[in-house]
Amino acid sequence: MQLLSRPVPLAVFGASCIAFSAPLVALSHANAATASVFRCLLAVPLLSGLAAREARGGRPRCRRTRLLAFAAGALLGGDLLLWSQAIGEVGAGVSTVVVNVQVLLVPLLALAIDREPLTRRFGVAVVPMLVGVAMAAGVGVQALGSDPPLGTAHAVLAAGCYAGYLSLLRRGATVGRPLAALRDITLTAGAVSLVAGALWQGIDLAPSWAAFGWLLALAISGQVLGWLALATALPRLSARVGSSLLLLQPVGAVLLGILLLSQTPAAIQLGGCVLVLIAVAVATMHDRDAETP
Numbered sequence: 001m002q003l004l005s006r007p008v009p010l011a012v013f014g015a016s017c018i019a020f021s022a023p024l025v026a027l028s029h030a031n032a033a034t035a036s037v038f039r040c041l042l043a044v045p046l047l048s049g050l051a052a053r054e055a056r057g058g059r060p061r062c063r064r065t066r067l068l069a070f071a072a073g074a075l076l077g078g079d080l081l082l083w084s085q086a087i088g089e090v091g092a093g094v095s096t097v098v099v100n101v102q103v104l105l106v107p108l109l110a111l112a113i114d115r116e117p118l119t120r121r122f123g124v125a126v127v128p129m130l131v132g133v134a135m136a137a138g139v140g141v142q143a144l145g146s147d148p149p150l151g152t153a154h155a156v157l158a159a160g161c162y163a164g165y166l167s168l169l170r171r172g173a174t175v176g177r178p179l180a181a182l183r184d185i186t187l188t189a190g191a192v193s194l195v196a197g198a199l200w201q202g203i204d205l206a207p208s209w210a211a212f213g214w215l216l217a218l219a220i221s222g223q224v225l226g227w228l229a230l231a232t233a234l235p236r237l238s239a240r241v242g243s244s245l246l247l248l249q250p251v252g253a254v255l256l257g258i259l260l261l262s263q264t265p266a267a268i269q270l271g272g273c274v275l276v277l278i279a280v281a282v283a284t285m286h287d288r289d290a291e292t293p
Contacts, residue, residue, distance in 0.1 A: 007234075007237050008237070010229050011237060012245060012248060015245060015246050015248040015249040016248065016252055017221045017222060017225045017229065019248070019256055020217075020221045020252075021218060021221070022256075022257070023260040024217055024221070025087050025214075025218065026088075026261055027261070028207070028211045028214035030204065030207055030214075030215060031085075031201050031203075032081055032083075032087075033081060033196070033200060033201045033203045034204045034207060036077065036081045036193035036197060037203055038207070038215040039215060040080070040187070040219070040223060041190045043186050043223035043224050044183060044187050046220070047183040047186055047224060051179040051180040051182075051183045054179040054180060065181065070188050071168055072168040072169060073188025073192070075161045075164045075165040077189035077192025077196070078196070079158045082157050083099050083154070086099075086151040086152070086155040088146055089151025098133070098156065098159065099155050099162055100159070100246060100247055101133065101159045102246065103243045104129075104130065106163050106166050106170075106242070109164075109239070110167070110170070110238075110240075111239075113167070116238065116239055121282065122240040122244070125244070128279040129275075132279060133250070133272065134272065135269060135272025136254055136265075136272030169231055169234050169235065170239060178228065178231050178232055179228070181231065182231050185227075240283065244279075244283040245280065247279075247280050250276070254269065254273050255273070
């Protein structure tokens with residue numbers, strides 16, 4: 001219960017859960033569309049059951065909150081589809097790192113839309129964060145994927161969708177009844193992935209049992225536990241702190257790529273992970289405005 005009352009540890013937990021996503025997609029050997037659809041649709045029954053319990057005695061959600069949730073789901077669907085495609089093209093850890101240029105996009109959106117100020121501490125830390133991201137992404141190092149330039153382009157497009165999704169979470173998409181909102185977000189993301197994926201790549205509606213098991217693990221760890229924790233924590237954190245803490249996700253993905261996929265990142269990539277961790281600590285420690293009212 002103490003974890004639930006503190007948004008920073010809750011965000012760290014959520015980012016750690018989502019760090020498993022890229023390795024699990026790679027282990028499933030499913031294409032981008034299949035992975036995106038199954039991770040969402042397998043999560044919906046569990047989220048629906050939890051949302052039904054949440055609804056007992058609770059207030060109904062307003063129309064604005066529902067619309068924000070559906071819009072967030074559409075952006076999440078685009079992010080998942082593009083990011084899952086990038087995994088095979090540029091590597092599991094690297095694709096996750098590149099997507100997280102959101103660390104700059106989300107605070108800039110908060111500054112432009114909500115007039116949320118950027119602190120000097122964040123300004124000092126953001127350059128090392130981006131340098132660390134570039135190092136961890138393996139700039140100048142032999143890539144682990146099949147088509148690094150295309151994979152990088154897909155990851156950058158995914159980053160735009162990701163930043164928009166995170167911004168809508170912060171703007172109230174999960175206010176009031178987060179479980180119901182996350183169910184709507186996940187269902188919408190699954191529908192977007194199903195339609196766009198069918199037109200783009202095709203979807204395997206009958207994956208092998210081994211692939212299904214990895215995708216089920218992905219749905220539980222990434223879509224349910226990870227995003228439920230983050231959907232609860234991010235609205236209670238400033239944009240700069242929340243986006244900085246999410247950089248723990250790509251660092252975890254690189255380390256899990258070593259453990260689960262036998263990938264061997266170069267020394268510069270591991271150094272980039274260390275630099276990201278230090279920069280995140282600088283950006284978030286002793287920030288009096290870390291938690292929003």
